[in-house]
Structure formats: C-alpha cells, structure tokens
Amino acid sequence: DTVLTQSPALAVSPGERVSISCRASEGVNSYMHWYQQKPGQQPKLLIYKASNLASGVPARFSGSGSGTDFTLTIDPVEADDTATYFCQQSWNDPRTFGGGTKLELK
C-alpha cells in the first residue's frame, strides 16, 4: 500500500502562513487530495488533484506538488482553521490517507 506521511502537529499564530506536507512512499502522479476535519464533523474536501480548489473553499487555501511530495498552504491562517488536515491519494490501489496534521493556533 502507498504510505502517506504527515507531520503530527503544527502550531501557528493567526495571520501567518503555514505549510502542511505529505510525502508518499511511491508516486501518485497528481492524484493527491486534501481534507479538513474539525472535531465531531466529517472530513471536508479542500483541494483535489494536488492544486485545485474545491467549490466554496476560501482562496487562502492552496495546494502544490506532484509525484511523491505535496504541500497544503494556508495563507493567512485564521482562527477557524483549527482542525486536522488529511492528505489522500487515489492513484494507487488501495486508496490511502495520511495520518493527519493537527493544526493549532497560538
């Protein structure tokens, strides 16, 4: 299976820029997607196919990368962005998720 590795947690101040990384154990082309999950809620799609903003998602969110290294950037970070962020690949079978990065605001 394709293993997706994310840093467990990050802490930033509102107004700053934050980058969340996701590294795949094998190439996934551009088929990497990003989700936001707040406590007690279902995941919400933010970015699809590495760099495409999902409908209704603020332009503060952006994605980049291809192959094995991908980044979700939030700029500027707002208080409401406190959540866990997951990457997910759909190039290799089975589809897999990263372990999630918990974003906390200082």
Next chain:
Amino acid sequence: EVKLQQSGDELVRPGASVKMSCKASGYTFTDYAMHWVKQSPGQGLEWIGTIIPLIDTTSYNQKFKGKATLTADKSSNTAYMELSRLTSEDSAVYYCAMEGYALDYWGQGVMVTVSS
C-alpha cells in the same frame, strides 16, 4: 444541494453483523461512485471500498474483503454497507462519501460500537 444522510449509531454484540445506509440527494445517484471510509482512533482513516451504482460494480480494499459488503438501491438512491463477524477492532465511525473530483461530499458518519 448534495446531501448524504447516514443511518443512526449502532451498538452491536461481538460476532454479529450490522448494515448501515447512506441516502443520497441533490444529484443523480447513478452518475457517481460511492465510497466508504473507516475512522478509528488507532488506525486513522481507511478506505474500505467503492460501488458504482449504475452498474453495481464494487471494488474493495483487500483488508476489508470478507468484512464489508457494499450494495446500492437505485430506486431509493441509497447505498448500503454491511459489516460481518464484528469484533472490537470494528468499533469506529464509518462514512460514506461521493466521488466527484475526489471524495467531494461526505455523510455525517455512523458510530459503530462492538460490545457485549
């Protein structure tokens, strides 16, 4: 507005089975694949499998073959997942999710608790 409404939380005995539903609205049910995802504290998010309602074709994560069975009822726009021979390892929240560009829309989740 796309909406995926899942059935209620379940408390089930070890060794039993459970069947949960995911009723879709706001889009043409047969036009999009439906996926199922497990979320547990120890294992994070795991992809279980998918069903293409138009042709009733399924694809499973090898890990969940024999554990999960996916079906769909086109007449009621509802997808189902049955989990069999439940153990404590199956205690988790289970989501259905519609595939557009990725997993674009998610249900609210069903919490399954396996306990005697």
